[in-house]
Amino acid sequence: MALLGHGNVGKAFARLLRNKRSIYPFPIVEIHTAKHGSAFNPKGLGVEPKFGDPAATVAEFLERAQPSVVIEITTLNPESGEPAISHIRAAFSRKAHVITANKGPIAHAYAELREEAQRASVEFRFESTVMDGTPGRSQRDA
Numbered sequence: 506m507a508l509l510g511h512g513n514v515g516k517a518f519a520r521l522l523r524n525k526r527s528i529y530p531f532p533i534v535e536i537h538t539a540k541h542g543s544a545f546n547p548k549g550l551g552v553e554p555k556f557g558d559p560a561a562t563v564a565e566f567l568e569r570a571q572p573s574v575v576i577e578i579t580t581l582n583p584e585s586g587e588p589a590i591s592h593i594r595a596a597f598s599r600k601a602h603v604i605t606a607n608k609g610p611i612a613h614a615y616a617e618l619r620e621e622a623q624r625a626s627v628e629f630r631f632e633s634t635v636m637d638g639t640p641g642r643s644q645r646d647a
């Protein structure tokens with residue numbers, strides 16, 4: 506997996522994945538941020554990765570890690586949905602599945618992105634865009 510964004514959601518996701526690694530043994534091999542640079546380890550990054558120089562472009566970032574799954578969790582841009590829409594398209598063009606918690610691409614480009622995912626034969630998942638912190642029914646009833 507590769508993470509685009511490593512803020513509240515990215516860090517929490519990395520911790521959760523680490524805690525549940527016996528069930529979900531999927532390494533995060535690369536992380537790209539806006540100001541903190543990029544981190545890369547083909548064997549898997551820890552929960553406190555060391556960041557170095559940023560990849561020049563998202564295409565270069567994806568080329569290096571060649572992830573199967575891209576998690577798009579960069580800052581919401583409610584005006585245009587960018588650059589997250591372009592990030593998702595770059596992932597589809599590399600035949601990577603995409604999961605996003607970013608509402609921008611769904612609000613501005615859902616229909617197009619869904620079709621592009623279908624053409625690329627990859628999954629496009631976005632359930633986390635809406636109320637993901639709210640306990641589900643099974644958790645409430647427990």
Ligand SMILES: NC(=O)c1ccc[n+]([C@@H]2O[C@H](COP(=O)([O-])OP(=O)(O)OC[C@H]3O[C@@H](n4cnc5c(N)ncnc54)[C@H](OP(=O)(O)O)[C@@H]3O)[C@@H](O)[C@H]2O)c1
Nearest residue numbers: 510511512513514537538539540541578579580581606607
């Ligand atoms: N927080 C929540 O509870 C929640 C719940 C549901 C959905 N969401 C959505 O999930 C997304 C992430 O939320 P968050 O709270 O984790 O945000 P955040 O703490 O502000 O983190 C955003 C991350 O995105 C990176 N970033 C911003 N622009 C970028 C770019 N152009 N290229 C690469 N990286 C970029 C930032 O880099 P730097 O670290 O260098 O600044 C940072 O690591 C948002 O779209 C938000 O609306 C959040």
